[in-house]
Amino acid sequence: xxxxxxxxxxxxxxxxxxxxxxxxxxxxxxxxxxxxxxxxxxxxxxxxxxxxxxxxxxxxxxxxxxxxxxxxxxxxxxxxxxxxxxxxxxxxxxxxxxxxxxxxxxxxxxxxxxxxxxxxxxxxxxxxxxxxxxxxxxxxxxxxxxxxxxxxxxxxxxxxxxxxxxxxxxxxxxxxxxxxxxxxxxxxxxxxxxxxxxxxxxxxxxxxxxxxxxxxxxxxxxxxxxxxxxxxxxxxxxxxxxxxxxxxxxxxxxxxxxxxxxxxxxxxxxxxxxxxxxxxxxxxxxxxxxxxxxxxxxxxxxxxxxxxxxxxxxxxxxxxxxxxxxxxxxxxxxxxxxxxxxxxxxxxxxxxxxxxxxxxxxxxxxxxxxxxxxxxxxxxxxxxxxxxxxxxxxxxxxxxxxxxxxxxxxxxxxxxxxxxxxxxxxxxxxxxxxxxxxxxxxxxxxxxxxxxxxxxxxxxxxxxxxxxxxxxxxxxxxxxxxxxxxxxxxxxxxxxxxxxxxxxxxxxxxx
Numbered sequence: 447x448x449x450x451x452x453x454x455x456x457x458x459x460x461x462x463x464x465x466x467x468x469x470x471x472x473x474x475x476x477x478x479x480x481x482x483x484x485x486x487x488x489x490x491x492x493x494x495x496x497x498x499x500x501x502x503x504x505x506x507x508x509x510x511x512x513x514x515x516x517x518x519x520x521x522x523x524x525x526x527x528x529x530x531x532x533x534x535x536x537x538x539x540x541x542x543x544x545x546x547x548x549x550x551x552x553x554x555x556x557x558x559x560x561x562x563x564x565x566x567x568x569x570x571x572x573x574x575x576x577x578x579x580x581x582x583x584x585x586x587x588x589x590x591x592x593x594x595x596x597x598x599x600x601x602x603x604x605x606x607x608x609x610x611x612x613x614x615x616x617x618x619x620x621x622x623x624x625x626x627x628x629x630x631x632x633x634x635x636x637x638x639x640x641x642x643x644x645x646x647x648x649x650x651x652x653x654x655x656x657x658x659x660x661x662x663x664x665x666x667x668x669x670x671x672x673x674x675x676x677x678x679x680x681x682x683x684x685x686x687x688x689x690x691x692x693x694x695x696x697x698x699x700x701x702x703x704x705x706x707x708x709x710x711x712x713x714x715x716x717x718x719x720x721x722x723x724x725x726x727x728x729x730x731x732x733x734x735x736x737x738x739x740x741x742x743x744x745x746x747x748x749x750x751x752x753x754x755x756x757x758x759x760x761x762x763x764x765x766x767x768x769x770x771x772x773x774x775x776x777x778x779x780x781x782x783x784x785x786x787x788x789x790x791x792x793x794x795x796x797x798x799x800x801x802x803x804x805x806x807x808x809x810x811x812x813x814x815x816x817x818x819x820x821x822x823x824x825x826x827x828x829x830x831x832x833x834x835x836x837x838x839x840x841x842x843x844x845x846x847x848x849x850x851x852x853x854x855x856x857x858x859x860x861x862x863x864x865x866x867x868x869x870x871x872x873x874x875x876x877x878x879x880x881x882x883x884x885x886x887x888x889x890x891x892x893x894x895x896x897x898x899x900x901x902x903x904x905x906x907x908x909x910x911x912x913x914x915x916x917x918x919x920x921x922x923x924x925x926x927x928x929x930x931x932x933x934x935x936x937x938x939x940x941x942x943x944x945x946x947x948x949x950x951x952x953x954x955x956x957x
Contacts, residue, residue: 505595511536511555514592523599550580554593558582640824646817649676649806656804657683662756662776664741664801666784667808670857673779676806677737686775690734692727697740705748709755711764728761728772735775741801742782742793753797776801811852811859813947815918818847821856825863836874837867843881848915850885910944913937917948 460480464473497504503520507513513531521527531539536552539545550561562579578597585591656663657680665673674693681691699707710726727736738744744752755761756776760769778801787793811818822839830837839847852858862884870876912930920926923934930937941948 501598503595503597505531505551505597507536507551507555507593507595509555509590509592511551511593513539520597523597549595550578551593551595554580554582554595555590558590640817640821646809646814649808652804652806653679653683656680658685660685660775661804662778662801663804663806665777665779665806665808667781668810668855669781670855671808671810672856673781673808674737674739676808677777677779680777681735681737684735684775686734690731691737692731692734693737693739694727695739697743701745701748704745705751706764708748709751709761709763712766723763726761726763728755728774729770731774733773735777737777737779739779740781741778742780742784742787746792746794749794749797753794753800756797756800811855815848815914818859819844821859822847822863825860826867829864829867833867835867835870837870838874839866840875840878842878845911845915846878846881846885846887848918849887849911906944909940910946913940913944914946917941917946 460476464476464480497517500517501519503523504515504517505513505520506515512535513533516526516528516531526545531545536549536555540549540552550563553559553561560579560581562577578595580593580595582590583592583594653676663677663680665676667673677693681687694707696704706724706726708726708728710724710729713723738752751761755772759772759774761772762769782793784793784798784802788795788798811821822844826837826839829835847859854861865884866876866881869880913926916926916929917923917937920929923937926937927934940946
C-alpha cells in the first residue's frame with residue numbers, strides 16, 4: 447500500500463470519527479487534521495514514483511552508511527542490481543575488486559558536507575566512470591539522518607557533444623577567472639599587510655573569503671598588532687568599497703556623548719543640541735561599513751541599543767520617534783578579552799554572539815618572529831624616504847630585534863625604526879648600544895666565561911637562540927629539523943627543555 451492509499455484510508459477514518467464525536471473541541475481538531483491531509487493529497491505528488499522515474503541514479507544510505515534504496519535508473523546506468531548493494535554497508539562495497547573505487551557517500555558521512563566528484567563502478571569486468579554528488583540529510587535537531595547520492599554516467603554528457611564542449615570551456619573560463627581574482631586579491635593584500643608568518647597568511651586567506659560578504663567581523667588582538675589594517679583590507683576588498691567607511695573609537699568619546707555620536711539627535715533633544723539636529727555615525731555609514739574600535743569599552747546601556755541596531759538594521763535618533771532604516775556592514779575591533787568581560791558582567795553575551803560571526807585574531811608580534819625583519823625593512827623604507835636619510839640594520843641588530851618581546855607590537859616597532867632613522871644622522875647606521883638600550887636587552891659582547899660551567903651556559907644560550915630563529919623561519923618542526931639536520935622529535939624536546947615559546951607547538955611535526 448503506497449502513502450496515498452494510506453492517506454485516503456486515514457481520511458475516511460477521520461470522517462467517521464468526526465460524525466461519532468460529541469465533543470466540539472475534538473471535532474474541530476480532527477477537522478483541522480483532515481484539511482491538512484486533503485491539501486497534501488491535492489498536490490498528488492508521489493515522491494517515490496518521481497524518484498523511480500528519474501534518468502539520474504539515486505543511491506540512499508542511512509547515517510551509518512547502510513544502503514537503503516536505489517532507483518531503477520541506478521541499475522540501468524551502472525549494471526549493479528539492487529540485491530548487490532541493498533542492506534550492505536558502503537565501506538564493504540569500496541576497494542580493489544569490489545563494486546566502487548570510492549565515491550561521495552563516505553566523504554559525506556565523515557564530514558557532514560556536500561561533495562561532488564568522479565567515481566568508477568565495476569560490473570561484469572567493465573569499468574564505468576560517472577560524476578556523483580553526495581548530499582547530507584539532517585533531522586530537525588541537526589543530526590545526520592541519511593545521505594543521498596545522485597549520479598550520471600559521463601557517456602550521457604559526451605553524447606551531447608556540442609553542449610559538453612561548451613560546458614568544459616565554461617569550466618575553464620571559470621577557473622581562469624577565479625585564479626585572476628585570487629591573484630589580484632593576494633597582490634593587493636600583500637602590498638598592504640607586511641609579513642610572511644603562517645598565521646598572517648591564514649588571515650589573508652580569510653579576508654579574501656569574507657570581504658565580499660556582508661557578515662559582521664570581530665577582530666581581536668593586543669594593542670598595536672594592526673587590527674585596523676585588517677579592517678581596512680576587508681573594506682577595500684568588499685562590495686562596499688565605493689560606499690562610506692566610518693570609523694569610531696568607542697573608548698575615545700565620553701560615555702554621555704557616545705550615544706548622540708552614534709545615533710544622532712533631533713533638534714531640541716537636549717540642552718546644547720543643535721537647532722537643526724544632527725545625523726549620527728550610523729546614518730553617515732548607511733549603505734557602507736561602520737568600524738567600531740575598542741568595542742569592549744562601550745558602556746552597558748549603549749550595548750543594548752547597539753545590539754538592537756545590528757539585529758534590526760534600524761535606529762531612532764535621540765529625541766526622535768521615527769525609525770531610520772539602515773543597510774550597514776559592521777566591523778568590531780577590541781584588545782579586550784570579551785569572554786572575560788562577559789564573566790565579569792561588563793559586556794553583554796548576546797552582543798558578543800552578534801558581533802562574533804566571523805572572528806579574526808591577530809597574533810602579537812612576539813609570536814611572529816619571522817615578520818620582524820620584513821616589517822623593519824618596510825618602515826626603514828618609509829622613514830628613509832620621509833626624512834631623506836638612507837638607513838639599514840646589521841644582521842646582529844636584526845637579532846636584537848627578534849630578542850625583544852614587543853609589548854607595543856607593530857606600533858612600537860614603527861616608532862623605534864623612526865627614532866633610529868632620525869638618530870643615524872645620515873651615516874646610514876647606528877651603534878648596537880643604541881638599540882640594546884632602547885630595547886632594554888643585554889648586548890652579546892660579554893666577558894669571556896671564567897669557568898667551564900659558564901661555557902655550558904653559553905652553549906645552551908646559543909642553542910636556544912639558534913632554535914628560536916630557525917623555528918621563526920619555518921612552518922613546521924619537520925622543516926626546522928631539515929634546516930638543522932636533526933629530527934623533529936629532538937627539536938620538540940629542546941623546545942620543552944629551553945621553555946621556548948613556539949606558537950605552532952600544538953601542531954604535528956609534519957604540518
